[in-house]
Amino acid sequence: MDFAFERARHDRAGNLRGSDELWRTPDTRVLVLGGEHVATIDGPALRWVPVDEAPDGEWILLGDQNGTRHAAVAVQRVPRELNPVSVRVLAPLLDPDELSLAIHAVGLARWLQSHTYCSRCGEYLYSAQAGHLRVCPSCGTEHYPRTDPAVIMLVTDADDRALLARNPNWPEGRFSTLAGFVEPGETLEDAVRREVAEEVGVQVERASYLGSQPWPFPQSLMLGFNAVAETTELVLDPKEIAEARWFNREELLAAVESEQVVLPPPKVSISRWLVEQWYGGELPGAW
Ligand SMILES: [Zn+2]
Structure with a gap:
C-alpha cells in the first residue's frame, strides 16, 4: 500500500529563502504553472525549464530533490506549447517525487495568485521568502499561506x-x-x-x-x-x-x-x- 505522502520527498531548503541569488541559479530547474495547471511533457511528467527560459511571474523556491534544486514560476496562464494539465488530473499519474514538488508549487501559486492585496489596508502586496510570505509595504502586515x-x-x-x-x-x-x-x-x-x-x-x-x-x-x-x-x-x-x-x-x-x-x-x-x-x-x- 504505497502512499505518496508517507514521508517528505524534497528538502524545502528554508534556509535559502532569504535571498533569490542563493537559488535562482543556472542549474535550477523551473516548473511553470498557473493556478492548478502545470507545464508537462508526455509520460506524463512535469516539464522543467532552465531559469533563463522561464517566463516572468511570481517565483517560488520548492527546494532540493536528488541533488537538484527546483523552483517554480507562477504565471496567469501556462502557454499552450508547454502542455498545461491540472494537477488534480495529473496527481495519480505522476511519479511521487514529482507529485511532492507539484503539490507544494500549486498550493503556493494558488495562494499567491488569490492574495494580492492586503486584507488590513488594501495595499498591493509583495512576495518575500521565495514565495512563502506576502508583505504589505504600507502597514507592514505579514501574510502567511493558509492551510x-x-x-x-x-x-x-x-x-x-x-x-x-x-x-x-x-x-x-x-x-x-x-x-x-x-x-x-x-x-x-x-x-x-x-x-x-x-x-x-x-x-x-x-x-x-x-x-x-x-x-x-x-x-x-x-x-x-x-x-x-x-x-x-x-x-x-x-x-x-x-x-x-x-x-x-x-x-x-x-x-x-x-x-x-x-x-x-x-x-x-x-x-x-x-x-x-x-x-x-x-x-x-x-x-
Ligand atoms: Zn496593509
Whole structure:
C-alpha cells in the first residue's frame, strides 16, 4: 500500500529563502504553472525549464530533490506549447517525487495568485521568502499561506465493518470515506464526531489519527482518522450523502471486483489508503 505522502520527498531548503541569488541559479530547474495547471511533457511528467527560459511571474523556491534544486514560476496562464494539465488530473499519474514538488508549487501559486492585496489596508502586496510570505509595504502586515484542516475518516463498527458513502454529485458506484472541514474552535476529534453524526447519523466515540494528505484544491490538509462507531443505523443527510453502506471485507472485495463500488485512486488518495489499511491489502479498481 504505497502512499505518496508517507514521508517528505524534497528538502524545502528554508534556509535559502532569504535571498533569490542563493537559488535562482543556472542549474535550477523551473516548473511553470498557473493556478492548478502545470507545464508537462508526455509520460506524463512535469516539464522543467532552465531559469533563463522561464517566463516572468511570481517565483517560488520548492527546494532540493536528488541533488537538484527546483523552483517554480507562477504565471496567469501556462502557454499552450508547454502542455498545461491540472494537477488534480495529473496527481495519480505522476511519479511521487514529482507529485511532492507539484503539490507544494500549486498550493503556493494558488495562494499567491488569490492574495494580492492586503486584507488590513488594501495595499498591493509583495512576495518575500521565495514565495512563502506576502508583505504589505504600507502597514507592514505579514501574510502567511493558509492551510485549512479537514478530517477524513474511515468509520468502522463493532463487527469491524467499514462505512463507505457516495456524494450526491458523484456518478453511481463511486464511494469514499466521510470527510469534512474543521470549524474554528473545534478539535479534530470533535470534527470527526460531528461530521459523522451530521452526514450519516452514526455516533462515534473514539477517533484515532492515522496520517495526512496535503491537497491544494484549494488549500486543504486532510487529516485521516479511524472512527469507531457506537451505533450502526444510517440516517443520511441527502445534501451531503446520496448512499451509504456498511461493508465487511468479503463484501467490499466482491463489490470492487464487480465494479459496483469504485474507490478513489491508489497512492495519492488518503481515503483509499484508509480503506486499504483496514482491508489489510490492496484492492482492485479506481476512479
Ligand atoms: Zn496593509
